[in-house]
Amino acid sequence: MDVNNLGVGSGIYLDNNATTRIDPKVIEAMMPYFETYYGNASSQHGFGVPVEKAIKKAREQVADFLGAKYPDEIIFTSCASESDNTVLWSSLWTQKDKDEIVTTKVEHPAIIDTCSFLADRGVKVKYLSANSVGDFDEEEFKSLLSDKTALASIMWANNETGNIYPVPRFAEIAKERGIMFHTDAVQAVGKIPINLQETKIDLLSMSGHKIHAPKGIGALYVRRGTRFLPFLHGGHQERGRRAGTENVPYIVGLGVACELAKSHLEELNTRVRALRDKLEQGIVNTIPEVIVTGDKTHRTPNTLNVAFKFVEGEAILLMLNEYGIAASSGSACSSESLEPSHVMQAMGIPFSAAHGTIRFSLSRFTTEEEIDKTLAVLPAIIERLRQLSPYWNVNKPQVKQADHLFDPDSQEVRA
Amino acid sequence: MWDYSDKVKDHFLHPRNARVMEDANAVGDVGSIICGDALRLMLKINPVTQVIEDASFQTYGCGSAIASSSALTEMIIGKTVEEAEKITNQQIADYLGGLPPEKMHCSVMGREALDAAIANYHGKSYEQSHDDGEIVCHCFGVGINKIKKAVWENHLTTVEEVTNYTKAGGGCMSCHMRIEEIIDEVWVDLERCGVPRPGHAPTPIPSIKIKTVSSNAQASFDSATENSPFKAEILKILADVQGGLPAGSKVELVAIEDHNVKVKLQGEIAQGMMREMTLSFVEKKLVALDDKFKVVGV
Numbered sequence: 001m002d003v004n005n006l007g008v009g010s011g012i013y014l015d016n017n018a019t020t021r022i023d024p025k026v027i028e029a030m031m032p033y034f035e036t037y038y039g040n041a042s043s044q045h046g047f048g049v050p051v052e053k054a055i056k057k058a059r060e061q062v063a064d065f066l067g068a069k070y071p072d073e074i075i076f077t078s079c080a081s082e083s084d085n086t087v088l089w090s091s092l093w094t095q096k097d098k099d100e101i102v103t104t105k106v107e108h109p110a111i112i113d114t115c116s117f118l119a120d121r122g123v124k125v126k127y128l129s130a131n132s133v134g135d136f137d138e139e140e141f142k143s144l145l146s147d148k149t150a151l152a153s154i155m156w157a158n159n160e161t162g163n164i165y166p167v168p169r170f171a172e173i174a175k176e177r178g179i180m181f182h183t184d185a186v187q188a189v190g191k192i193p194i195n196l197q198e199t200k201i202d203l204l205s206m207s208g209h210k211i212h213a214p215k216g217i218g219a220l221y222v223r224r225g226t227r228f229l230p231f232l233h234g235g236h237q238e239r240g241r242r243a244g245t246e247n248v249p250y251i252v253g254l255g256v257a258c259e260l261a262k263s264h265l266e267e268l269n270t271r272v273r274a275l276r277d278k279l280e281q282g283i284v285n286t287i288p289e290v291i292v293t294g295d296k297t298h299r300t301p302n303t304l305n306v307a308f309k310f311v312e313g314e315a316i317l318l319m320l321n322e323y324g325i326a327a328s329s330g331s332a333c334s335s336e337s338l339e340p341s342h343v344m345q346a347m348g349i350p351f352s353a354a355h356g357t358i359r360f361s362l363s364r365f366t367t368e369e370e371i372d373k374t375l376a377v378l379p380a381i382i383e384r385l386r387q388l389s390p391y392w393n394v395n396k397p398q399v400k401q402a403d404h405l406f407d408p409d410s411q412e413v414r415a
Numbered sequence: 416m417w418d419y420s421d422k423v424k425d426h427f428l429h430p431r432n433a434r435v436m437e438d439a440n441a442v443g444d445v446g447s448i449i450c451g452d453a454l455r456l457m458l459k460i461n462p463v464t465q466v467i468e469d470a471s472f473q474t475y476g477c478g479s480a481i482a483s484s485s486a487l488t489e490m491i492i493g494k495t496v497e498e499a500e501k502i503t504n505q506q507i508a509d510y511l512g513g514l515p516p517e518k519m520h521c522s523v524m525g526r527e528a529l530d531a532a533i534a535n536y537h538g539k540s541y542e543q544s545h546d547d548g549e550i551v552c553h554c555f556g557v558g559i560n561k562i563k564k565a566v567w568e569n570h571l572t573t574v575e576e577v578t579n580y581t582k583a584g585g586g587c588m589s590c591h592m593r594i595e596e597i598i599d600e601v602w603v604d605l606e607r608c609g610v611p612r613p614g615h616a617p618t619p620i621p622s623i624k625i626k627t628v629s630s631n632a633q634a635s636f637d638s639a640t641e642n643s644p645f646k647a648e649i650l651k652i653l654a655d656v657q658g659g660l661p662a663g664s665k666v667e668l669v670a671i672e673d674h675n676v677k678v679k680l681q682g683e684i685a686q687g688m689m690r691e692m693t694l695s696f697v698e699k700k701l702v703a704l705d706d707k708f709k710v711v712g713v
């Protein structure tokens with residue numbers, strides 16, 4: 001096993017909230033649109049016809065998966081980030097008398113960073129705070145809305161903790177006040193049942209690569225009757241709502257991935273959930289001083305986020321990688337930024353734990369054997385790193401000469 | 416994933432000297448749980464020969480923090496305190512076959528732990544041995560002295576590099592302007608020492624500026640001023656300041672009375688906010704010479 005090239009070996013992939021393995025059935029469905037059906041859907045000749053049909057079918061598959069009333073409510077985009085950006089800009093452009101956006105502190109950067117970009121340019125952004133398990137308060141949400149609010153945007157499920165938010169309820173509240181409502185549902189689709197017709201949600205973003213389609217394809221749901229301006233201007237593709245010649249193979253792939261996701265939804269909530277719970281129990285029972293972060297009662301069935309106190313996340317990931325196990329961390333060191341994840345900070349997770357958070361995210365391809373293997377190596381890894389950590393003093397001799405104590409709860413910084 | 420050298424991985428997966436040394440006679444604690452890394456370095460120094468006979472560590476942090484600590488212990492065992500003090504953070508990084516630029520602060524932390532341990536050996540407390548100076552980055556509690564040292568030793572030229580080495584600037588970013596100023600300040604000195612600043616137009620040679628000013632300012636001073644031991648240096652500082660003033664503005668020495676320095680401002684800097692800023696700027700420069708200095712405009 002080459003630990004720098006786990007994809008080709010027998011690597012254990014527990015990082016499905018970052019991206020997922022492309023389902024072989026998806027690849028199979030896509031291939032003809034590289035090789036045979038390379039026409040342009042807009043062409044007035046026989047090369048275009050099958051392509052146009054394929055896009056139509058994919059649109060129906062996505063609409064069906066999301067419970068949209070009409071297939072034309074689905075716009076194909078290049079990724080969920082594009083869908084998110086489109087929504088933020090469109091809501092401001094189409095409502096010139098409104099200049100406020102209400103969102104949350106735990107959104108994905110596709111929303112949060114775009115909002116701070118807009119805030120630097122005069123848009124007023126209000127952030128809903130999260131409590132210690134990462135949930136929101138309905139009353140606080142209400143208090144942030146005003147007649148200046150152009151858009152309320154709340155993610156359906158959080159990528160780090162897996163928390164599922166009562167988005168249909170928030171959409172109702174916004175609608176009562178005539179406020180446009182968007183949800184970034186990238187981490188919710190395929191994990192919880194979604195039926196947009198039954199909700200008041202106006203706009204929804206999703207991404208292909210989180211549901212076993214390839215990277216670089218996403219979708220934006222725009223309910224009929226919602227004010228909308230395109231983000232990309234040019235040709236008249238997607239009914240003039242998103243220019244650019246359609247990425248046909250990927251659109252076909254997304255359609256099939258949605259159909260598969262629908263048929264595997266049950267499995268996610270039974271078999272995969274049981275594996276996640278097994279992993280969680282195994283960790284909590286064998287490793288002291290761990291915190292399961294997030295709201296245990298409202299979580300996507302595939303996600304487990306655990307903070308291992310007194311050790312640092314990147315070090316854990318490196319050791320796991322040595323055993324061929326892939327997960328991710330909210331620690332500062334494993335990202336480009338020097339601070340722990342904004343989600344952990346918003347939840348007020350103490351620093352002694354925030355730097356040691358590891359997210360395990362499973363998928364329908366995860367097997368029980370993989371979970372067992374992970375549980376077999378994890379306790380020893382944490383123990384090893386704690387043996388190195390000056391914040392962990394259980395069963396360790398003490399240095400006599402030391403004039404200072406490493407206190408995990410201290411705010412002190414020694415440079 | 417970080418692109419770590421094989422040596423970094425080796426030291427991370429098989430750390431050398433990772434244990435608590437109960438009878439250490441030098442202990443250096445640095446870092447913090449807030450910043451995400453902390454290190455305790457423990458040494459056994461022979462009081463007669465000053466040789467570091469044993470070294471061990473305890474580290475909380477990422478792979479490269481653990482590897483840097485491990486490398487440091489290997490590098491210093493067998494050296495005298497005096498020899499060990501000469502080790503730079505770059506040498507720690509080199510020993511490990513290089514560190515990714517974003518991880519250079521791990522080697523800096525190793526270096527600091529060594530300083531702290533040696534101070535502890537000499538019976539100094541962390542506070543006594545440590546002068547952070549003005550705190551520049553509040554997010555990571557980084558003082559000006561650490562930034563200056565990192566810029567000076569590693570010839571850093573950008574805020575990004577300073578962040579990689581010291582973490583300063585890696586949070587809210589509100590300190591970036593100040594860090595830029597500090598980089599400039601250090602480079603003025605580096606250039607004086609003959610280090611060319613990459614991609615930078617060389618600053619004009621200061622002696623030329625002094626000439627122009629002193630020829631204009633043929634002022635004669637009272638005897639207290641003439642006899643002040645600081646006169647030459649104050650004139651030089653004022654000439655430096657003069658060099659950075661807008662055209663038509665002038666700063667002139669009027670008198671030195673003990674530590675009170677009277678100066679006269681002319682041109683657009685003589686009024687309002689510019690006046691305040693110029694006076695406090697001059698005072699800051701003088702205080703660097705001796706912290707009793709006060710500057711008054713006349």
Ligand SMILES: Cc1ncc(COP(=O)(O)O)c(C=O)c1O
Nearest residue numbers: 079080081108110159184186207
């Ligand atoms: C909640 C959430 N929103 C948006 C995105 C971005 O999706 P994409 O990579 O398709 O732009 C992600 C993926 O990381 C996500 O988890």
Ligand code: FES
Nearest residue numbers: 552553554586587
């Ligand atoms: S003060 Fe330096 S990054 Fe915030």
